[in-house]
Amino acid sequence: MADRPPRRIPEATVARLPLYYRALLEMAEQRIPTVSSERLAEMAGVNAAKVRKDFSYLGSYGTRGVGYDVEYLLFQISRELGLTQDWPVVIVGIGNLGAALANYRGFSARGFRIVALVDADPAKCGMEVGGLAVEPLIDLPRIVAERHVAIGIIATPASAAQEVAELLVSAGVTSVLNFAPTVIAVPPGVSLRKVDLSIELQILSFYQQRRDEAEGGRVALGGMS
C-alpha cells in the first residue's frame, strides 16, 4: 500500500469531462456559484446519475441540496485533463482549416499553445498566419525537439495524413489529433483522436427530422416549429 496507483478513470468518463468543463465555464462566466447534477446533466446531454458517478472518480461528491461548487469543479476537471499545464502544439497543413485552427481562440484559452505551423508547400513557407510564420515540413524533427512539442494536429488533405502522422511520431510526438477526413494508424503508445466535423450536424438532422415528421413532412420546413 505504498505508492497509490493513479485512479483509473473510464475512457467514457474522460470523453465527457470536456463537456462538463465547457458547461461549467459558461456558468462561471455568469457567476453562478453552485450547480446541481441535474442541471449539469442537461447541459452536457447525459443523465444526472452518470454525472454523479463521473465526478466520484474525481473525488467530488457535491453537497446534498446545494450541488457542486462550480469553481472548484472547474479546477478539479482542468487538473485532471491536464489543462493547468502548457501544451506546445504544432499544426501540420496550413490550408483553410490549418489557418482557421491557428487563429482559433479556444485553444490557447485551454492551455494549448500553437508553437509552430508547418506545410510541405514551399510557396507557403514564410507566410504569416495567426502571428506565426509557416515553416517547411522538412524542419519538423528539429521543431518538435527544440520546442518540446507535445501534440501534433494534422490538417492536411486526406492523401497526406498518414505520412504526416508517421513524421510526427518519428519526431517523438505521442499525441496526434487528426482533422483530415481519413483513417490513419499510429503505433502503440501513441494517442490518436479524430475530429469529424459532421457529428454535430448529424445530431441536428436527427431532431430536424423528428420535427418535420411531427409537422407532417418537409413541406412545413419554412415555418417555425
Place this chain on the structure above:
Amino acid sequence: MADRPPRRIPEATVARLPLYYRALLEMAEQRIPTVSSERLAEMAGVNAAKVRKDFSYLGSYGTRGVGYDVEYLLFQISRELGLTQDWPVVIVGIGNLGAALANYRGFSARGFRIVALVDADPAKCGMEVGGLAVEPLIDLPRIVAERHVAIGIIATPASAAQEVAELLVSAGVTSVLNFAPTVIAVPPGVSLRKVDLSIELQILSFYQQRRDEAEGGRVALGGMS
C-alpha cells in the same frame, strides 16, 4: 393503441449514434460483415452494455455469437439520424473556417449539401469557394426560402454570432450549428449545437499527462512511451 408515437430515444443515445455510425463506416470500408457490441464499444469509447441498450432503441438486437450486421446497422442508424435525406445547408461567415467547412468532404458524404455561402463583407461577395460564389448577408432570407435551407452553420467571429443566429431564425431556419467560440441563444423550437474544436485536444492532454506521470515527468516527453 392506434398511431404508435415515435419511439423516444434518449438524448445521450442520439449523441452517440454518429460515433457508432463512423465506426461502422470504417468497418464497411474494410468489408467486415458483422461486429460484436464489445468491438463497437471499444471503437466508440463506451461500454458494451451501453451499445446494446442504445441499439435496442433502434429495434436492433444482434445475434448471439455473431453480433450485429454492419450494413444493416448502418442503414438503421442513417435512417434514424436522417442521413438518408438531403439537408440543404448554408454557411454564414466565409473566413478561413467557413472556407474550410465549404470544402470539407465529410459533409456531402453524410447528406449535408452546402447550397449557399454568405458573408457580410462586400469584398468577399462573388468570390468562389468550394465551387460556390459567396453571397451577401442581406440575401439570406431569400436564399433560405428559395433553397429550402434546413441547417445554418455559423462560422463568423464571436462578435457577430448572435446577430447571425437571429437572422437565420427569422429567415425560418430551425437548426443552427455554431462554430464561433461564444455562447449564443435561440428561441424555443430551434435546435442549437455548438462545436468546440478543443474537446479532442483536452482528451489527448488527459492521456499525455498520464503518460508523462508514468514516465516520471515532462523530461521524458521526447521519447516514445
